[in-house]
Amino acid sequence: MDRTPYGTSSEVRIRIGGPAGAGIKAAGQTLARSFVAAGLHTFDLTEYPSLIKGGHNTYHVRVSPDVLFSHVSPTDVLVALDSATVDLHAAELDGAGAIVFDPDDAPAGGYAVEGACMVEVPLGRIVSDAGGVQVMRNIAALGAVLGLMRFPLVHLEESLRAQFASKDASVTAQNVAVAAAGHAFGQQAACDFPVSLKPVNDASQRVLVDGNEAVGLGALAAGVGFYAAYPMTPASSLLHFMAARGEDQGVVVKHTEDELAAMNMVVGAAFGGARAMCATSGGGFSLMSEAFGLAGVSESAVVVGVFTRPGPATGMPTWTEQSDLRFVIHAAQGEFPRVVLAPGDVTEAFDLTWRAFNLADRLQTPVVILGDAYLSDHRQSAPAFDLAGVTIERGELQVEGEVQGYLRYRETEDGVSLRVLPGVIGAQQIVNSYEHDEHGWGAPGEDARVRKSQNEKRMRKLALARTIVPPPARFGPDDADVSVICFGSTKRPVLEAMRMVGELGISVNLLQTVTVWPFPAHEVTEFIDSATRVVVIEGDHDGQLEGLIREQCLREVHDRLRRYDGRPFAPEQVARFLEEVAGRD
Amino acid sequence: MDRTPYGTSSEVRIRIGGPAGAGIKAAGQTLARSFVAAGLHTFDLTEYPSLIKGGHNTYHVRVSPDVLFSHVSPTDVLVALDSATVDLHAAELDGAGAIVFDPDDAPAGGYAVEGACMVEVPLGRIVSDAGGVQVMRNIAALGAVLGLMRFPLVHLEESLRAQFASKDASVTAQNVAVAAAGHAFGQQAACDFPVSLKPVNDASQRVLVDGNEAVGLGALAAGVGFYAAYPMTPASSLLHFMAARGEDQGVVVKHTEDELAAMNMVVGAAFGGARAMCATSGGGFSLMSEAFGLAGVSESAVVVGVFTRPGPATGMPTWTEQSDLRFVIHAAQGEFPRVVLAPGDVTEAFDLTWRAFNLADRLQTPVVILGDAYLSDHRQSAPAFDLAGVTIERGELQVEGEVQGYLRYRETEDGVSLRVLPGVIGAQQIVNSYEHDEHGWGAPGEDARVRKSQNEKRMRKLALARTIVPPPARFGPDDADVSVICFGSTKRPVLEAMRMVGELGISVNLLQTVTVWPFPAHEVTEFIDSATRVVVIEGDHDGQLEGLIREQCLREVHDRLRRYDGRPFAPEQVARFLEEVAGRD
Amino acid sequence: MTEQTSFDTPLKPTWCPGCGNHGMFKALKTALTDLGWEKHTFAMFWGIGCHGNGADFYDVQGFHALHGRSLPAATGFALSRPDMRTVVIAGDGDGYGLGLGHFVHSVRRNVDITYIAHDNQTYGLTTGQTSPTSEHLAPSVSTPGGVLEQPVNPLGLALVQGATFVARGFAGDVAGLTELYRLALTHKGFAMVDVLQPCVTWNKLNTFKWFRDRVYQLEGSGHDPSDRQSAVALSMKTFREMSCTPDECTIPIGVFYSEDGVPTYQDGLPQLDDGPLWRRAVQPRDVSGLIEVHGGPR
Amino acid sequence: MTEQTSFDTPLKPTWCPGCGNHGMFKALKTALTDLGWEKHTFAMFWGIGCHGNGADFYDVQGFHALHGRSLPAATGFALSRPDMRTVVIAGDGDGYGLGLGHFVHSVRRNVDITYIAHDNQTYGLTTGQTSPTSEHLAPSVSTPGGVLEQPVNPLGLALVQGATFVARGFAGDVAGLTELYRLALTHKGFAMVDVLQPCVTWNKLNTFKWFRDRVYQLEGSGHDPSDRQSAVALSMKTFREMSCTPDECTIPIGVFYSEDGVPTYQDGLPQLDDGPLWRRAVQPRDVSGLIEVHGGPR
């Protein structure tokens, strides 16, 4: 466990642990929702092995009146729904904080934890008294946590009412009763609690979502009409999100027989003019890669979510990594223009997703949203999404009417040809997986000149892409002791670490390559050239981002931090690294 | 058509053209075989569209007493089996040389070609007179070509006898008669033929093979036991080659239902201890990529041939390109060690293939043989393969007996663990697509430390690979006016071009990256640093090799030549480029 | 603007002279013309193979998909374009090898698509390798010792998966084939026509003559196309005995099974009630009701 | 050295309490023990899913393959190790969704493999999405409005493709299942056992009780397991009517079809006559006879 010297003075960190199947994540999310409803910020982290039951699950949440960028390692309140939780996590308390537990779970003689304030709550009995079922023990525990923190119960009550709105009224009543009883028990505890959190009344508008929900909302806002997927952790929850809303929102959501079907269906739906998307993890993307290339050569506007988990092959389904970067940039035989966007948090996940559809339509080529389990799975409070900012730009597209002398792949200056949908009178065309001529016919595409000019036509769209893709994001001062380059969700612990080392007087700035392809070589080169010490922080073994920087910018960096054990960077780990780099002569 | 100032004084270039289905390639290969049997060198190039019939096919062959590196553009004798051949190719003769044609094919009024010597041969009539079928017209034409060249008929006769050995004796007799009649006609022609070729009696031992045959022989020599493939141009002929020999050679050759099955079967066969291989083109490799990663994480010794054709997607099935370089280096989710070998000619195709099996076994990881249609399809005379040099190194492998306390993925210094095959008593193990512990169990693989150390263990094999993979090949003087870097089959036209510009007094040297992964960064950097002007020549649009050089060596090159119209580089084109670069201040 | 009525493009078919594909080409163009299908009312999809080369020859609104993947591409289209019809042209290698999973899943989906297989029992385009429907023990360049597998039984597979229209045609019977196409094109639901298509270049066993000696019309033979079980039996008989002599066995062509009124996949999608799905992307969708917003002015 | 006889590893099964996988685990260990199969005489392959988690629990020589690809991996093994037997454990999502093509092709190959499907009609490991065998119209997180497809009929597919051993088991009948396993393991050729395996966590419809109310043993029911046609009919009846009430229908378990003496794929490979194929790679193969050498001293 990380012991951190970095100040985290105004926040409370709660960990709930228990056996798989005990509803740990749902309980945690209910708690987080209560805090956000009370005007606070939260960031949660759920860890679970790739097993349904029998494994140990935990949910960790930070709560603070300040904006939070990432998870952190320490815990202030440990909620133990089994004794394993105490064994595994008591050390995180580091001699302070509280443990909420059910004496019935504890070993004979009780837990031997030093320093922590032990809060005995008869969770099982509370549930039985309220006539509830044992899975409600976690609700009692939530009440106890709030009581212990001297935090009002009302927001939790509201959260429970919302959560069980569709269930029988008695279920809600039982849950509320159980929470209240837990609250009362917690209030009796006389722990010397370091931080006192209070509801904030004038809080700005905010949402509590995970990355997949943010992507799903972005896709819906963008007018997605067809979504196809084969379940694969950590992308499955996006399928569930879309499936739950498909009928109401007029989206055809197809759980396909495999990932090959998903990607090919999406290309077919794009041919029909629907805004079409699929999402998967790296393994599914491997199976999609041929059809991904099909989208490239056929100039199909499709959006593909690739949410990385550690590989290779089945790898570590429920953990995180950033190791698919080069794969998505080079996937599929041959060469074609593509755009790869890597959101770093839920706000970017929403924005980049709707923008991805515009880019795909304007460029008539596949756009990848490259995420990872750390982005997909964990909820974070964030400013309410800018719904009014969403635009729909479908580029060169004719959906109705008629056309004459139509050439699907007409060679143009910027490489983009007018797309006329099937159904338009006169729109005879062959959208083709073969190389082809301007009409789309395959045989003439074998001519060397036709091949060359169609190949160049497609590639010109990459030049166009450079002018319209989102630029890198910059954080921190212009001049800094250490300059960081990262992509995707690693942005989160880096920002958190920047705050941590900032308190020690170390200045750090950050360039996040929001678009990773086409690579923003110009901006990255400038950033490196104006920096004192540049480090690359990325969640892989091989240094794929660093390789891109070397290739595209011909620049060496000062140092690097990589992680490839399935876990996201802890901000404390990043802070230590930055401190160390800053301290070098 | 290229008009070349470069000297090619001692050779004859013959092109046979006709409709698809007329047996152009077979006829050409018979002719080439005759010349090689006569002690000469040949290099052929077959071009055909992706159609069975109805397209225009041509076969081009160079014949010379000197070693030949590649095809060239000009033609001295054009054999026209239809009038389209004259229309399309007469310009190659550039006002000299001869056209062999059947007057029955010619338009009314005959062909209007200036300068060429028109050799009328009544091919159809010759065939009818001999009682043969019309597809034999090409044999009559071969005879005529030899007659025209005043070249003896005997080697062609022998070739025909060998080719039809399995057929009815009357078929052979007819073919021989037809060839003789053609020869007589050719001899009557009074063309002013520039080069006089004679059989060479003391020629060294040589073979006449294409790249796929060379790969197949290499695999057989290496003791391949299992070969699986789904047909895909240009890899299909390797499947045919293996299938034809499978039963005799004790190789199970499986035409599978798809490429996913092929790759997964190969991994399964490797688990059983067979030397196992599959081959395909880029599209099939897309479908294989998930299982390719499986080979990586499960530490399976497999060999995969990827023979590129122009992409993306279906692309241009019967043409060539080098655009899958980065794809094979980065294919599949996650990170794992792999070796990518890129043979530049048939000799290397043989050598690198058997070596690939040794590397796969010693490293217990997938090894790719990256070729292309230009290597796969065209026959070249080459020194007889060094069969005595073939070795079998199976690395850390126990095939029989028993074992105790076995750990399939034991962590070792160089990352290689003892492989004990199923069937050995006590060899319980799980070869796993999940991350795993030393035994191979998946659940413990989710532990951060286990993941990290297994990941690093696998990656250490890449360091080992660097010490045992074939080094780059160097050609030409140490100091040169222009220094070229290339990989794979582009070596051929570059070597030919070096000879061409050498005659103009321009010195060129070449570094061929035989192993493209792990990239020979050290040697390439040294080469660049000691060169005057470095150029990269590669058959793609994006400059993938140049990108690797930039990434791995942090070096910029002086200039570049790329080709991406489906055709291999013509040596004349390369020579012009080298001349131009050498002439710069 | 009136549409051109010919379904020919300027590109002449490059299929080998005598190939069964020519008859299939003719039959389909005739069926489309007979039915009066205008070119903007349907889309065609092809896999990769000789059959797929047809993409250059039909003047339509079409999509030349990947080898083995025409069905999923067509399904994506069909499920987003309720205003159009969808026709898929597949090969036996393409559709029953690589694409077999998609085929079976499409059947059980009863997606409203017409599926035509050019079943030449060989890989035509890639020079005559064994195909999934090659005869048991037939030799080829990829299986010189003969295919060890039983051939795929596409009709049987479809039938046991609840297919609603299953037919077999013969490229040598253009009139009968045209009629089968008409039925398939107008069937609501997944309609498959497996067409025996002699490949004159590579398949020297299953020639026009070979088929002519064996085929008979199901119509009038007493077969009841509403009887799924006997259709299955028929499919199994022929699939196991194709290499038999004309005396030993015959090959039925015509409609094996046809059932009306089974809901299609599209019928289960109210999302399609108001037309093509590109209509969803005219204005940004208002998602404010889909996300809970906390705090701020209410 | 004598082999350890227990098939348990130190890792305790993590399947949910009450899951049908426990009974299947027990039945297979018992069958292996009863048959006296030593651990070095067979290899086991798993797909990815809850079923596949068993790879950690059986102490064997095994291979935990990709999702949906256990059959091809196992086939590669089986075709290069004639000295060993091969057992494949698949899931319904794994084997009949993603892997459906491999399944059908393996059947027609009659490759000598025992194939056991943990058919829980759901994606257990990935939290309960629809599977290819989910009931028509059953809702799930991936199909909240209900599955629009007909379920896959794995037994029917196998039967029309010429399968030589087709059985259905029930995880709640461990004794019967053990017997089916014994038969399948000793069958020469592709032997499939589709096992109804209640998933107590996600599948709230097809529970132990639900099955107990419906299953009946084929043995003694008058079914003739050498009659392929009636086996097909049986498979179709049950596959289309599974959601019916116990009065309306029953679900047969036991051997649907069994046929001995059909050559296996391996039987067609003389390459395997002299044992495992690693023997080919002991010495370099002499290929001098395979390549024509011109010129030089003869």
Ligand SMILES: Cc1ncc(C[n+]2csc(CCOP(=O)(O)OP(=O)(O)O)c2C)c(N)n1
């Ligand atoms: C993924 C992939 N694998 C292989 C190929 C090569 N290929 C093209 S067509 C074909 C087989 C053609 O056979 P079939 O589908 O029966 O069509 P036919 O030519 O007989 O009409 C193959 C193997 C390909 N294009 N893509």
Ligand SMILES: Cc1ncc(C[n+]2csc(CCOP(=O)(O)OP(=O)(O)O)c2C)c(N)n1
């Ligand atoms: C290519 C690929 N796609 C998706 C997944 C994710 N995945 C793992 S198991 C599974 C489904 C499991 O269902 P089933 O095969 O029925 O097994 P069960 O868990 O029910 O035993 C999925 C979709 C994967 N591992 N690989």
Ligand code: SF4
């Ligand atoms: S190869 Fe066969 S299928 Fe292809 S066009 Fe020729 S005859 Fe027809």
Ligand code: SF4
């Ligand atoms: S989720 Fe279902 S199938 Fe998986 S272990 Fe639990 S009960 Fe069994």
Ligand SMILES: [Mg+2]
């Ligand atoms: Mg075919």
Ligand SMILES: [Mg+2]
């Ligand atoms: Mg399942």
